Amino acid sequence: MKDCKAKAAGKKPALKIAHRNDRAAVRHWLAGNGQALLPMLQLLDKAQASIDELMNEAARGLIEQLLVLSAQELAGAKLRGRAGGDVLWHGTQRGQVPLAERKLQVTRPRLRSKATLKEVAVPAYERLTGDARMAARVRDILVASVCARRYESVLPAVAGTVGVSNSAVSRRMVEASTEQLRALNERSLKDLKLLAIYIDGIVVDAHHVVGAIGVDEAGDKHLLGLAAGSSENAPVVKDLLGGMVERGLDPQLKYLFVIDGSKALRSAVDEIFGDRGQVQRCRTHKLRNVLERLPKEQRAQTKAVMNAAFKLEAKAGMDKLRQQAKWLQAEYADAAASLLEGIEEMFTVNRLGLPPTLMRCLTTTNIIEKPNGIVRSTTQRIKRWRDQDMALRWTAAGFLEAEKSFRKILGYEELWILRVALGRDRTPATKESKKAA
Structure with missing residues (x-):
């Protein structure tokens, strides 16, 4: 009807x-x-x-x-008889x-x-x-958590389609991801006005990959490079930082490096940047390292003391942590030693006079956790890892996927304070100074 x-x-x-x-x-x-x-x-x-x-x-x-x-x-129009x-x-x-x-x-x-x-x-x-x-799209599908050997399962059951073979998909993934990795590690850094550089590692299967992400004066994040090898491996980290310098990162400028407690990382920063490398130890890593050495009933109190100390001025905060370590020394010597290790670098941002909004993101390497999470989710179906190069290529694919949704860091409006603290330029002119001029 x-x-x-x-x-x-x-x-x-x-x-x-x-x-x-x-x-x-x-x-x-x-x-x-x-x-x-x-x-x-x-x-x-x-x-x-x-x-x-x-x-x-x-x-x-x-x-x-x-x-x-x-x-x-x-x-x-197709008409009969016309x-x-x-x-x-x-x-x-x-x-x-x-x-x-x-x-x-x-x-x-x-x-x-x-x-x-x-x-x-x-x-x-x-x-x-x-x-x-086709090759680029195949890589996108694989990055979306589809294993090459199950490639056909993501396609709709459309009659007449000719599926691409597993071997062809694998070849195209290798070709596309190899080119992506090469392009990432050859990016020019000359025009990036970087202030902070985060360095952290991820374990892919049994392989270690170190990644670096930079934050510029506008608060935007940039992938800087990847290297195969543990953050405990000094030559690997030096190669990563050295490659960044070769691609345009000015080693004569001061930068804030946010790293974990790796001695190799610290050594590489010292060798290439000297005292121009202002190192801030990751507080998330420090909290984890200290608390895992304590029984559960002691963790909450120590965590509260550490978080309170981080909000104080550098000297007062370090005194508070030393007092807590002294209290822990008698029964939990390992936790006390971990708390005191690298204590001065836990308060670098405090000494630079940064506001709390910036401290939230400049005191932890969590900024790299999102790319790391994508790498873990996109590789969980892979059953066989052939070599370290394969792990490096997949990590690059995950990092580049995460880069598509990068946002400015929290408190980016106040990054001028970090810029001034690093000696890049003078304090922005105020309305009063402009009138006087």
């Missing part, structure tokens, strides 16, 4: 599909509503947009109708359209010239078959 009313009003009935795999209904509806696809044809024509996202049962019918519309622009113009319809032929993840078999229209009888290309088909972004 509703369809009758719609026809009477000059409207076409809405698409009704009893089952999501009912391709016949989809094709029938698209055939009767082809004009609705004209904006998409224009998008293909002007912007060369791909159809990568049409990964469902409607993809084949949609593409075929786009091809028909494109052919109609050259040959006009001679046609300079370009004629010449039946159909099977073809393939490479989507981002697979190749889709379609039935494409054929055209020929009336004068020469030669084949005339359908514009939309030429554009769709010219999409060369």
Whole structure:
């Protein structure tokens, strides 16, 4: 009854599909509503947009109708008994359209010239078959937690698709991720006005990878590089920092380095930057190291004392921690020793006079935890790690994925205070000083 009313009003009935795999209904509806696809044809024509996202049962019918519309622009509507113009319809032929993840078999229209009888290309088909972004898209799917050996499982069950083989996916992942890693470690750092540099490591399978992220004067985060090897391995860290200098990081400027308690890391910073490297030890690591050496009933009180000390001026805060260590010494000597180790570098930001808003993010390497989390989630399905290079490539893929959603650090409006404390420039002019000038 509703369809009758719609026809009477000059409207076409809405698409009704009893089952999501009912391709016949989809094709029938698209055939009767082809004009609705004209904006998409224009998008293909002007912007060369791909159809990568049409990964469902409607993809084949949609593409075929786009091809028909494109052919109609050259040959006009296909009407029985009509001679046609300079370009004629010449039946159909099977073809393939490479989507981002697979190749889709379609039935494409054929055209020929009336004068020469030669084949005339359908514009939309030429554009769709010219999409060369398969390798990059394959890498994106793999980074989304799909193992290469289960690649086909992420594709919709579309009849006629030709799945890409496991070996082809693996090769493309290796090629794409190798190129990404190379590009990351060759990025120019010359124009980055970095103030703070975070360095931390992650264990991927049994392999260690060290990563560095920088924060510039505007509060934006930047991936600076990755190196294979533990943060306890001094040569690896020196190579990472040395490579950053070669790519444009000025070693004559002062920087705030936020690191864990690694002696190798500290040694590498000293060797390359000397006293220009202002080191802030990660308080999250310190809390963890101290508390894990205490029984559960003692942890809350020690944690409260440490957090309170971190908010004080440098001298007062260190005195408070030394007093707590003295109290712990009798029964928990290991915890006391851990608390005192590197105590002065726990208060570097306090000595620089930074406000609490900046201290929250400049006293911990948690800024690298998000990339590390993505690396863990994207690699959890991998059962076999061939070598350290594989771990490094996957870590790079995870870090680059995290970079897409990087935001400014908390308190970035007050980074000028850090800039002044590092001797980069003078305090910003106030309204009063501008009037006086």
